[in-house]
Amino acid sequence: MTTIPATKVIPYRTNREPGFLARMLEHLMHPVDEIIIPLQRALGTRRMAYFFVLPNLLIFGIFILLPMALNFYYSFTGSTALQPSERPWVGTDNFSRLLNCGDYGNPVTCDEDIFWRAVWNTGGFVFFQVSGMIVFALVTALALNRQIKGRGFFRSVFFYPVLLSPVVVGLIWKWILQRDGVLNAGIVALGGEQMNFLVDPNWSRFWVIVVSIWAQMGFYTLILLAGLQSIPHEYYEAAHIDGADTWNRFRFVTFPLLMPTMLVVVVLSLIRAVQVFDQAFALTGGGPGTATTYIVQYIYNTGFTSTSREAGLAAAASVVLGGALLILTVAQLKLGRRTEANH
Amino acid sequence: MHRRLLFVVLATLLASLLAVSAAAAQDPITLRITWYNDGTEGEALRAALDGFEAANPGITVSIEDIGYADPNIYHSTIQSQVEAGSPPDLARVNNVSLFIGNYLDLSTLSANPEYWLESFSPSVLDSLRSGPEDSGVYGFPLQFTITAPFINRTLFEQAQVAVPSDSNDAVTWDEWTAAAQQVAEATGTPWAIAYEPRGQRFWGFSISEGGQWFNEEGNFTVDTPGFRTAAEKLVSWTQNGLSDPQIWANLADGPRIAREQFIAGQVVFLYSGSFAVGGLAAGIGETFDWSAVPNPSGPGGSTGSPGGSLLVGFQGTQHPEAVAALMDYLVQEDVLGQFSIASSFLPGHLGLAEAGLDYTANAEILQALSAEIPKINEQAYKLQYSQFAFTYNRPIDGRLAQVIAGELSLDDAIAAIQKDVDDAIANVNAG
Structure with a gap:
């Protein structure tokens, strides 16, 4: 010793x-x-x-x-009991039920069709929300990086929605978008016809993405703004002397030097987008049908609101989602290290 | 010396114990009732509780209204408290099978257990028991509910369309649909029909259309011609612009939207139930004339779906005697009668139901709904009082909403409902 x-x-x-x-x-x-x-x-x-x-x-x-x-x-147990000791071991049954599909592109052929609808919905949401988020956050960051009047005010304005609770955001937008909501009132006042924003599946998907971008964009704008401000001004001066116009200065100076920050934004927003739930749930309840039901809502419904409270199946879906998030996190770490090394 | 010291210590301990006991005895008891409101019954209960508190100084009762946007969330909130060992003292429940074994047995605590057995339907009392050997008394029905349609009579008058049920005892769903559409078109009303998106509301409709929910072996089955006919009609209303698709787009909000539209005079025919009378009456006031009409007829007859919530006590309460005293107080005919009148509820108390209540408001509507009770089909009772009542009804609205949204064909929806129910029952039985 x-x-x-x-x-x-x-x-x-x-x-x-x-x-x-x-x-x-x-x-x-x-x-x-x-x-x-x-x-x-x-x-x-x-x-x-x-x-x-x-x-x-x-x-x-x-x-x-x-x-x-x-x-x-x-995730390896069954029954409706909540106490672990009272739950019988079912092996990989929950995972088999979750992943068994005749054709993954056609949820009707899957044992758990709603899970696969949620997977596809989440995939679509992640693609469009992250793409839209990055474009809008970048444009906003570029605008706020310029010497404009009231820059501090605009920075606060764009960041403000980030401070709101997701449920509050969902409810506010629901009042705006429902048939007798503010937006339809405006459309009717201008001579248009009422729109079914939260009833038509495609409109519902569209608005869930828009609201999500609106609510989160300020956070990513701030990160990109910090990235933009870390680019030395001398590079722009040199490019200007070399005759580079605005587009070329963005293409050859801003964009390459902003890439490390951009990668962080992409991975962070991807992880967050995969976890979409509260805001979308408050806005649409997952409907119409299952058009805006995402994976986390599937887990919530299966484990908590279904009459049979299939906690085992919900836990298995959580494990699958956790695996996806783990891959994204590892990718973020690797990309981060590679970018640091290149720097 | 040691003896004297021991005596002093023991005397001090005894005195402290007595002081603590005396303080505890004087401590007021607060009972907690977990609750939800469909209409005005919360206020009616508060009035009854005020009477109890006045008669029992030292006991106060608080109502914790946790909302009922989703029946499963409501019940799982109570379930988590029960499993954590800190249940409410009492709760209003309708998925009664969920808590069997956890209810407080009043048969040994009540001042008059025989009164309970005489006053309430044996099938309702049985639904709280764990099996044939269990003779406990665990709670009482706050009301008896039945699903039924309501119509806006003022709109019928404005459209100069005769109300079909005024001259015909057996009006079909098609006749009601045609009449409601005619009224909506004549009066510029946005919607002809609003059907609350709940599986339980659909049982009566499908049985009327000839639906058979149990096969020869007694197993739950969906795919019958009656179910198909009813489902096709329901879907067509939305697709043909007779019903607002908003009601089925967000299921949690659906019943609220349907009732709000009826209250606002935006819909001619609302399919809801007796549980909504208080809320509808409070919202409509004197704005227009409305009434409950008989459930539409079809090859399977005319039937609504029965139901009702119960007030139960929980074993885990710290104050079982106080809970029993409160329950004994609430089940008295005059107290329960007053509660039913103030809530516009149909009573679940046999004596009150037989004697009839002098409703001060909505009397005609409640009488019309009472007349629907003897017509309830046996299948509807079997579905409602089954251990799997909620398991059966839950997938129906979700899958039909998918058909309305264009995600599923009716064939796929029928197969999915059957699979959802079978999987859920297998999961329950796995325990």
């Missing part, structure tokens, strides 16, 4: 006479020292780090790791 030498404790010294607050603090900390100093002697300085991270580790373990492990266990 290795004996750890007692750590030499260096007392706090100062040339100045300690003030009242400092003396109070010293008195207060004295009992703590009584615990910490012997503990440090026993554990050694290096191992004390574990002691300090222990509270956070406990919280992380109880509220993140334990539920993850339970979810993984649930």
